[in-house]
Amino acid sequence: MGIGSSMRKNSFSTKALRSVLEIISMKYKAEVRLLNLFETELPMYRPSTGFENKNVEKITSDVNWANVFLLASPDYHGSMSGAMKNFLDFFWKEFSGKTFGYIVSSHEKGLTVMDQMRTAVRQCYAWSLPYGISINEREDLDQVGQIVNKRLQSRMEMLARDLVVYGGIIYSQFTNDKDSSEPNTFAHYYL
Numbered sequence: 001m002g003i004g005s006s007m008r009k010n011s012f013s014t015k016a017l018r019s020v021l022e023i024i025s026m027k028y029k030a031e032v033r034l035l036n037l038f039e040t041e042l043p044m045y046r047p048s049t050g051f052e053n054k055n056v057e058k059i060t061s062d063v064n065w066a067n068v069f070l071l072a073s074p075d076y077h078g079s080m081s082g083a084m085k086n087f088l089d090f091f092w093k094e095f096s097g098k099t100f101g102y103i104v105s106s107h108e109k110g111l112t113v114m115d116q117m118r119t120a121v122r123q124c125y126a127w128s129l130p131y132g133i134s135i136n137e138r139e140d141l142d143q144v145g146q147i148v149n150k151r152l153q154s155r156m157e158m159l160a161r162d163l164v165v166y167g168g169i170i171y172s173q174f175t176n177d178k179d180s181s182e183p184n185t186f187a188h189y190y191l
């Protein structure tokens, strides 16, 4: 499941996200779903409040369905976008044992943005790929927004491959551990 969180219609981070999801779908024949928070609005999360909201229901169902997540955020003041943080705040147990990858669009490298997303994800007992992808519109794209940096293209292909392979292995081990009688695994907390 890909999460686009830029508040721009022609967002670079969401565009890169779509490209990686397309590789996952076409090359690895895995089912993908996209949540673009620019188009699908989420209410501001309020703890202990029931949400009678169609978007919240659909997103919750998609989050439960997914076993791998690809988070894409622009760099907003060295942080992830507010929309991304709000999305993450809605869930935690639903993320546990699943694998996350990251795309950041930034004029710098977006490392602090990626670190913050990793921190939130770790706090939910989920796994992160050990690298992420940084996209800089001034260097990586041409005037019509096409990706012209071959190295970036190659990293996007690697990210697609690694999400499918490692995401599958980790989720399968997590579900095996949940079902096994071995008591001392972190998966056992999620029974």
Ligand SMILES: Cc1cc2nc3c(=O)[nH]c(=O)nc-3n(C[C@H](O)[C@H](O)[C@H](O)COP(=O)(O)O)c2cc1C
Pocket: 006, 007, 008, 010, 011, 012, 013, 014, 073, 074, 075, 076, 077, 078, 079, 105, 106, 107, 108, 137
């Ligand atoms: C509110 C706001 C804050 C931003 N802060 C930063 C920043 O701290 N560092 C940076 O490199 N770019 C910053 N930018 C620029 C965007 O990160 C950059 O244009 C990015 O490529 C936009 O990605 P998008 O096309 O996916 O929206 C900021 C943009 C906005 C709207």
